[in-house]
Amino acid sequence: MTAPAHARTSADLIRAEEPVLAHNYHPLPVVVARAEGAWVEDVEGRRYLDMLAGYSALNFGHRHPALIQAAHDQLDRLTLTSRAFHNDRLAEFAERLAALTGLDMVLPMNTGAEAVESGIKVARKWAYDVKGVPDGQATIVVAADNFHGRTTTIVSFSTDESARAGFGPFTPGFRIVPYNDLAALEEAVDETTAAVLIEPIQGEAGVIIPDAGYLTGVRELTRRKGCLFIADEIQSGLGRTGRTLAVEHESVVPDVLLLGKALGGGIVPVSAVVARREVMGVLGPGEHGSTFGGNPLAAAVGTAVVELLETGEFQRRADELGLVLREGLQALEGQGVTGFRARGLWAGVDVDPALGTGREISERLMREGILVKDTHGSTIRLAPPLTVTADELRSALGTLEKVLGQAG
Structure with missing residues (x-):
């Protein structure tokens, strides 16, 4: 018998996908079960700050x-x-x-x-x-x-x-x-x-x-x-x-x-x-x-x-919080970040390849409760919901600093 979804662990569910889902994605090993605002929770109840927002599909956060x-x-x-x-x-x-x-x-x-x-x-x-x-x-x-x-x-x-x-x-x-x-x-x-x-x-x-x-x-x-x-x-x-x-x-x-x-x-x-x-x-x-x-x-x-x-509220938030994002990334340049490009609440961050691939950095951030996604090489993308707070943003950047420091 197949166990009901709510009784299966993240590892169970990831293994269950392998034989029945097309292998056209390589997702991070996190199984999201609930979400609210800028936060998601996996089936074991671990919480993560969503810094990807569904590739901008969740600009207004989860379940606005x-x-x-x-x-x-x-x-x-x-x-x-x-x-x-x-x-x-x-x-x-x-x-x-x-x-x-x-x-x-x-x-x-x-x-x-x-x-x-x-x-x-x-x-x-x-x-x-x-x-x-x-x-x-x-x-x-x-x-x-x-x-x-x-x-x-x-x-x-x-x-x-x-x-x-x-x-x-x-x-x-x-x-x-x-x-x-x-x-x-x-x-x-x-x-x-x-x-x-x-x-x-x-x-x-x-x-x-x-x-x-x-x-x-x-x-x-x-x-x-x-x-x-x-x-x-x-x-x-x-x-x-x-x-x-x-x-x-x-x-x-x-x-x-x-x-x-x-x-x-x-x-x-x-x-x-x-x-x-x-x-x-x-x-x-x-x-x-x-x-x-x-x-x-x-x-x-x-x-x-x-x-x-x-109302213009979300445009203003992206503009204002974008300054927080940019300032935080500027502080990381030379500390594992080799460069970045940002506009509003959207950034491509180039990590020193000696510290890991974009995928490896994304997995390390996931283990620290931050969800991002890599793109080519050692570049990761940051695109949090526009509902994220300045404190949450600074916390995510602090975690990135920690992960890069550990990798170094």
């Missing part, structure tokens, strides 16, 4: 009361209609999300990858219908070291071989240029270019922040060349960097905005393409869709997320 209430209220009324019918929650969600982002129209989807795929389709359709690119010849320019998702189309323009190897043949129509290189971008854009698709900050690459003026340059170039600027803010958006959107640090408004992760409040997957009317207007009935996209439960939770952001 307003978001839980919105979900509970909607669960008692209506969860799914499909887009075959209207539902009474979708209009408000779209109205408020468009207003929050300064754009006009919303295409609701579920996951971040779906939003990226949808943005690509919208851009290609716009290129053919509006720009006049010959059918089948539209190109999209992207940046090296990007991370936009895991579908076959998206990995076709990844430069990460672990994401690509074994998944070809790949989708054509993409040109890859170095990130943060306006000259290379200028050379790659031509009359066939439908859009330039970039992350305002590259998350998976290690929280890579471009030079000041880069986003402004991308905006100016795309306008001059007559193509679209698509900003993938699935990780960087919705308060994470101290602004509603990371592009706001340069007062840039893209033609197309991709959102996800935090838009679902850590409760349900919610994503969206938000765009100018003349761009989104190219879609007609039957040309794109999603059974669950824009469902009433997602719309209710998404509206509650937008309502939290409308």
